Amino acid sequence: MQLNQLETPALILDRVKMDRNIARLKARLQPFGVVLRPHVKTAKSADVAKRMGTPDTPITVSTLKEAEYFFKHGWSDILYAVGIAENKFAHIADLVSRGAKMTVVLDNKETATTLARFCRDHTLTLPVLLEIDTDGHRSGVVPDDPALLDITAELERTEVAGTAWLAGVMTHAGASYDCKSVAEIQAIAEQERAGVVQAAERLRAAGYAAPVVSVGSTPTAHFVQSLDGVTEVRAGVFVFFDLVMNGLGVCDQSDIALSVLCTVIGHQKKKGWLITDGGWMAMSRDRGTAKQAVDQGYGVVCDQNGTPIPDLVMRDANQEHGIIVHRHDASLTPMFPVGTMLRILPNHACSTAAQHDGYSVVAGTDHIEAQWSRISGW
Amino acid sequence: MQLNQLETPALILDRVKMDRNIARLKARLQPFGVVLRPHVKTAKSADVAKRMGTPDTPITVSTLKEAEYFFKHGWSDILYAVGIAENKFAHIADLVSRGAKMTVVLDNKETATTLARFCRDHTLTLPVLLEIDTDGHRSGVVPDDPALLDITAELERTEVAGTAWLAGVMTHAGASYDCKSVAEIQAIAEQERAGVVQAAERLRAAGYAAPVVSVGSTPTAHFVQSLDGVTEVRAGVFVFFDLVMNGLGVCDQSDIALSVLCTVIGHQKKKGWLITDGGWMAMSRDRGTAKQAVDQGYGVVCDQNGTPIPDLVMRDANQEHGIIVHRHDASLTPMFPVGTMLRILPNHACSTAAQHDGYSVVAGTDHIEAQWSRISGW
Numbered sequence: 001m002q003l004n005q006l007e008t009p010a011l012i013l014d015r016v017k018m019d020r021n022i023a024r025l026k027a028r029l030q031p032f033g034v035v036l037r038p039h040v041k042t043a044k045s046a047d048v049a050k051r052m053g054t055p056d057t058p059i060t061v062s063t064l065k066e067a068e069y070f071f072k073h074g075w076s077d078i079l080y081a082v083g084i085a086e087n088k089f090a091h092i093a094d095l096v097s098r099g100a101k102m103t104v105v106l107d108n109k110e111t112a113t114t115l116a117r118f119c120r121d122h123t124l125t126l127p128v129l130l131e132i133d134t135d136g137h138r139s140g141v142v143p144d145d146p147a148l149l150d151i152t153a154e155l156e157r158t159e160v161a162g163t164a165w166l167a168g169v170m171t172h173a174g175a176s177y178d179c180k181s182v183a184e185i186q187a188i189a190e191q192e193r194a195g196v197v198q199a200a201e202r203l204r205a206a207g208y209a210a211p212v213v214s215v216g217s218t219p220t221a222h223f224v225q226s227l228d229g230v231t232e233v234r235a236g237v238f239v240f241f242d243l244v245m246n247g248l249g250v251c252d253q254s255d256i257a258l259s260v261l262c263t264v265i266g267h268q269k270k271k272g273w274l275i276t277d278g279g280w281m282a283m284s285r286d287r288g289t290a291k292q293a294v295d296q297g298y299g300v301v302c303d304q305n306g307t308p309i310p311d312l313v314m315r316d317a318n319q320e321h322g323i324i325v326h327r328h329d330a331s332l333t334p335m336f337p338v339g340t341m342l343r344i345l346p347n348h349a350c351s352t353a354a355q356h357d358g359y360s361v362v363a364g365t366d367h368i369e370a371q372w373s374r375i376s377g378w
Numbered sequence: 379m380q381l382n383q384l385e386t387p388a389l390i391l392d393r394v395k396m397d398r399n400i401a402r403l404k405a406r407l408q409p410f411g412v413v414l415r416p417h418v419k420t421a422k423s424a425d426v427a428k429r430m431g432t433p434d435t436p437i438t439v440s441t442l443k444e445a446e447y448f449f450k451h452g453w454s455d456i457l458y459a460v461g462i463a464e465n466k467f468a469h470i471a472d473l474v475s476r477g478a479k480m481t482v483v484l485d486n487k488e489t490a491t492t493l494a495r496f497c498r499d500h501t502l503t504l505p506v507l508l509e510i511d512t513d514g515h516r517s518g519v520v521p522d523d524p525a526l527l528d529i530t531a532e533l534e535r536t537e538v539a540g541t542a543w544l545a546g547v548m549t550h551a552g553a554s555y556d557c558k559s560v561a562e563i564q565a566i567a568e569q570e571r572a573g574v575v576q577a578a579e580r581l582r583a584a585g586y587a588a589p590v591v592s593v594g595s596t597p598t599a600h601f602v603q604s605l606d607g608v609t610e611v612r613a614g615v616f617v618f619f620d621l622v623m624n625g626l627g628v629c630d631q632s633d634i635a636l637s638v639l640c641t642v643i644g645h646q647k648k649k650g651w652l653i654t655d656g657g658w659m660a661m662s663r664d665r666g667t668a669k670q671a672v673d674q675g676y677g678v679v680c681d682q683n684g685t686p687i688p689d690l691v692m693r694d695a696n697q698e699h700g701i702i703v704h705r706h707d708a709s710l711t712p713m714f715p716v717g718t719m720l721r722i723l724p725n726h727a728c729s730t731a732a733q734h735d736g737y738s739v740v741a742g743t744d745h746i747e748a749q750w751s752r753i754s755g756w
Contacts, residue, residue, distance in 0.1 A: 004465075008463065087383075110716040136649075138699055263463040263465060264463075265461035268517070284663055285729055338464075338488040351663055376733075376735065377735040
């Protein structure tokens with residue numbers, strides 16, 4: 001099957017670019033001697049995850065539905081990287097009873113207390129990571145928070161069967177997404193490393209083994225200079241890349257493996273608009289580049305082969321309609337005929353991929369070599 | 379099952395509010411003597427559509443996947459309201475061959491020509507609506523465009539077996555979403571009506587029967603004063619309503635039937651943040667109220683029963699984390715304990731619902747009376 005035989009819109013994955021992106025991060029991290037625990041929330045696809053390694057690979061998930069799906073497909077070492085809520089304890093226990101090696105995250109004493117009690121009551125052996133806040137952007141306790149040891153006091157200091165035990169610390173440098181230069185990303189990466197290692201050292205001084213020190217974000221993973229004291233790196237969007245990563249200087253547009261194929265269905269010639277059948281439902285409402293130096297609208301417009309067309313962006317969207325216009329001067333919009341297929345590079349791979357049920361996989365040509373499914377929901 | 383037994387995040391649908399919203403629009407349109415052809419793109423659920431009428435009801439769809447799904451569930455009179463592309467002709471023909479009464483939309487001569495040829499070649503009888511641009515916001519030809527009759531020249535003037543025939547005209551008053559007052563919505567509604575009727579009259583003067591004159595948007599449907607010359611009204615979001623409709627004055631917050639149930643998983647007490655497990659993946663990235671007088675962030679925060687908590691909004695989001703803060707003063711954020719369940723009213727029902735596989739249906743209490751599935755994708 002060829003691209004031009006697809007009904008549009010359709011999500012296209014260039015496997016060659018994806019494989020190159022995976023190889024790049026692996027090569028980048030290899031000298032540091034850390035474990036790569038990819039965040040499968042971006043692709044939510046076993047077929048994609050297999051390109052990163054065998055199911056022996058440890059993975060990170062953002063939902064328990066991902067945990068179920070990847071466990072069913074053979075993965076077992078699974079970090080659920082969102083602070084655990086009590087209404088998910090039973091589901092975690094059930095996954096463990098079926099053989100999954102689940103690790104959970106928390107950042108407060110209330111959850112530590114109820115989880116410790118749940119594990120004792122259900123003879124559940126569960127490794128727990130304390131979430132550390134190294135950049136103020138989300139959850140976690142700051143590395144020098146006096147409460148650090150109050151929170152962990154309910155957890156065992158080493159692995160003890162039938163308990164919740166503190167396996168270590170984790171952080172996510174979400175602030176790296178707001179950086180203006182590679183130097184800033186490097187500074188955030190060092191702040192992330194230093195903060196989470198400081199927290200681990202405080203815990204070790206109090207008798208916790210804390211074998212795991214986990215950091216992660218795609219920008220910091222690509223530019224970090226030192227990972228001293230870190231044992232594992234999580235990253236998700238690196239597998240596909242996107243325009244936000246391009247705007248941050250983490251990748252070139254030619255590295256972006258994901259695009260949405262759409263068809264020109266009409267024009268507003270006086271306004272210089274191309275109308276397509278790829279709207280925000282196909283791209284998502286994510287406008288991550290809006291706060292960057294170059295606002296890419298709903299995406300950069302490429303020809304059917306995936307080559308960007310200079311200065312052509314998807315400027316606006318209805319649910320199932322895209323509006324494509326020249327970035328600077330609508331009179332310069334090329335009036336491609338009705339029926340022309342275009343590919344749109346997304347702002348944010350995680351949110352665009354989530355709008356689709358699967359990937360039409362190409363390898364640099366028009367030939368579709370596979371259809372890969374993906375999951376969504378909770 | 380009760381709400382507090384759900385794993386969060388979860389999409390909650392209050393059936394009592396939904397039924398009231400449906401009854402309201404039906405009662406509003408009844409005196410006009412027009413057909414209501416609901417747009418099922420909002421709910422994408424046969425269970426929801428059944429609350430609007432039997433499968434004898436005509437419907438509007440935004441994707442051919444919706445057409446397939448609703449046809450499978452018994453609906454047959456289906457308007458696909460996105461300009462048809464040639465790569466979908468065969469799919470339309472297949473639906474018709476199985477008994478669906480499909481109507482398609484176009485706004486340009488190239489598509490009219492290729493579609494007419496396709497219908498002749500495949501002995502396909504297909505009603506076509508010409509899309510009219512009544513507010514400059516998307517597709518369509520303006521009512522007095524000299525090209526109007528050039529475009530339709532390829533189509534039959536009445537229903538002739540084995541041809542594409544011009545069944546009429548349609549328009550969508552998307553500009554109504556940008557109105558600042560009810561008076562403005564009424565003006566847009568009249569502009570929508572007058573424009574599409576003018577186009578129909580031009581076609582009739584040229585010998586086209588053009589029996590169908592179709593208008594539609596939720597704001598205009600609720601405030602239109604005259605539907606003279608109009609035969610049918612399409613609307614989608616009316617079934618659930620949302621914060622954008624609330625900001626437009628079309629509904630109260632207490633009419634919003636859709637919400638996302640989430641759980642407090644932590645705090646950043648110094649910053650006055652509640653952290654939940656409902657992030658942008660659960661709400662969508664749609665920030666439709668950002669351009670309204672009151673920006674509701676990612677949504678208005680309600681207690682578990684669905685009652686808004688004064689001045690509490692979801693201000694920011696990560697993929698699976700929500701950040702909830704008092705609208706004016708973070709020091710006033712109520713520090714609900716970890717484990718507290720909250721419900722978030724969405725900016726845009728279509729985009730939030732699209733993030734979920736189904737609805738947990740309640741009827742004003744904590745009791746979940748049903749689980750309704752929905753579809754997504756193309």
